[in-house]
Amino acid sequence: MNGGLRQLWASVADHDRRLGWVMLGPAIVYIVAFIGVPFVLAVLLSFSNATVGNPTIHHFVGLHNFIEVIHQPQFLTGLENSLLVTFVTLAVLLVLATIEVELLARPFRFKRLVQTLLILPWAMPVALAAIAWLWLLDSQFSPLDWIFRQIHVLGPGGIFGPSMHFYYLGRTGLALASIIALNVWRMLPLAVIIVLAGRLSIPQELFDQAEIDGAGLFRTLFRITIPALTPVLIVAVLFTGLLVFGDMAIVNLLTSGGPGNSTQVLPYWAFLQGINGGDLGAGAAVALFLLPVLLAVAVFALHFAYRSRED
Numbered sequence: 001m002n003g004g005l006r007q008l009w010a011s012v013a014d015h016d017r018r019l020g021w022v023m024l025g026p027a028i029v030y031i032v033a034f035i036g037v038p039f040v041l042a043v044l045l046s047f048s049n050a051t052v053g054n055p056t057i058h059h060f061v062g063l064h065n066f067i068e069v070i071h072q073p074q075f076l077t078g079l080e081n082s083l084l085v086t087f088v089t090l091a092v093l094l095v096l097a098t099i100e101v102e103l104l105a106r107p108f109r110f111k112r113l114v115q116t117l118l119i120l121p122w123a124m125p126v127a128l129a130a131i132a133w134l135w136l137l138d139s140q141f142s143p144l145d146w147i148f149r150q151i152h153v154l155g156p157g158g159i160f161g162p163s164m165h166f167y168y169l170g171r172t173g174l175a176l177a178s179i180i181a182l183n184v185w186r187m188l189p190l191a192v193i194i195v196l197a198g199r200l201s202i203p204q205e206l207f208d209q210a211e212i213d214g215a216g217l218f219r220t221l222f223r224i225t226i227p228a229l230t231p232v233l234i235v236a237v238l239f240t241g242l243l244v245f246g247d248m249a250i251v252n253l254l255t256s257g258g259p260g261n262s263t264q265v266l267p268y269w270a271f272l273q274g275i276n277g278g279d280l281g282a283g284a285a286v287a288l289f290l291l292p293v294l295l296a297v298a299v300f301a302l303h304f305a306y307r308s309r310e311d
Contacts, residue, residue: 045284052278065285069273074261075286078269081176085265086245089183090237096184097191097236098229101199102221104192122189130253133182137168137254144168172262175255179263182250187240194239198232199225234305238298245294266290 041057046065048057069075104115121129136142145165148154156162168174202225210220226233248267251257257264257272266286274283 042284042288045280046288048281050280052275052280055280061281065281066289069282069286069289074264074269075266077261078264078266078286079290081263082245082265082267085176085180085183086241088180089187089244090241092180092184093187093191093240094233094237096188097195098221098226100188100192101195102225104196105199118192119189121185122187124186126186126249127253129182129186130250133178133254134169137178139165139167139170142166142168169255170259172259175259175263179250179254182254183244183247186250187244190243191236191240194236195229195232198229202228230308231305234301234308238301238305242294242298245290 044057047060047062049059049061049064050057100118104111104118108114136144142165145154148166149158149164153159154166155164160166166174168178206224206228207220210224215223246267248265248271251263251265251268252271255263257268266289270283270286272283273286274280277283
C-alpha cells in the first residue's frame with residue numbers, strides 16, 4: 001500500500017500540471033464550498049419568497065424583493081451610511097498608512113516593539129475590540145470625557161457648553177464618527193502591511209539621489225514615494241474598502257444601528273431583514289444589491305493598478 005502511494009505521488013510530482021492541480025486543490029475546494037455555494041444560494045434566495053419558517057426557494061418572485069427593499073427608508077439610510085463610512089475610512093487610512101509606512105521604513109530604536117503594537121488592532125477579535133471601545137465611548141464613564149473635562153472642553157465654562165459628557169453613541173454625527181474611528185483603528189495595520197511591502201521594494205538609490213539633489217521630505221514623498229506606491233495603494237484601498245463596506249459586526253456591537261436607524265448600514269440591515277426578521281429573500285436582496293457596482297469598482301481598480309505598474 002505504501003509503495004503504491006509512493007508511486008502515485010512520484011507520478012504526480014514528476015508532472016508540473018498534475019502537481020499544480022494538487023497544490024491548488026484545497027484552495028479551490030475552500031472557494032467553492034465557502035464562497036461559491038453561499039453566493040449561488042444567496043442569488044436564488046433573492047429571487048424567491050423564502051422565509052425562516054419556509055426556506056424553500058422554488059417559488060420564483062422575480063425582482064419583487066429588490067423593488068420592495070428599495071422603497072424602504074432604512075435601505076436608503078443604510079446605503080448612504082455605508083458609502084459615507086467606507087469613503088471617509090479610506091481617506092483617513094490613506095493618510096495615516098502613508099505616514100506610518102514612512103516612519104517604519106526608517107531605522108529607529110524599539111522598531112520591532114512598535115511593529116508588534118501596531119499589528120494588535122488587526123489581531124484582536126472584533127468583539128473584544130468593540131467592548132473596549134464601548135467603554136471608551138461610554139455615556140457616563142468615558143475616559144475621553146474625563147480628559148476633555150480636565151482641559152475645559154466639557155463642563156462649566158467649556159467650549160462645548162456645560163454638558164459633562166459628549167454621549168458619543170447617542171448622537172447621529174458622533175455615532176457615525178465613532179464607527180469610522182473604530183474601522184480606521186482596526187484596518188490601519190492591514191493597510192500599513194500592504195503599503196509597507198511596496199515601500200520597501202522601492203530602490204534606495206532613488207531616495208539617495210533625491211537627497212543629493214536637495215529634495216526635501218515632501219518633494220521626495222510626492223515625486224518618488226507616492227507615484228511608485230500607486231499600484232500598492234490601489235490594492236490596499238480595494239481590500240480595506242471591501243472589508244469595511246461588507247462589515248456588520250462593528251455597527252452591531254457598537255450602535256445596533258442607533259440612535260433610531262441613523263447609523264444603519266446595508267450589511268447590518270440585510271442581517272436584520274433576513275435573520276432577525278425571518279425574510280430570507282429580502283435579506284439576500286439587500287446583500288446582493290450593490291454586487292454589480294462593487295464588482296465593477298474592483299475590476300476597474302485592479303486594471304488601473306496594473307496599468308500604473310506598467311507605466
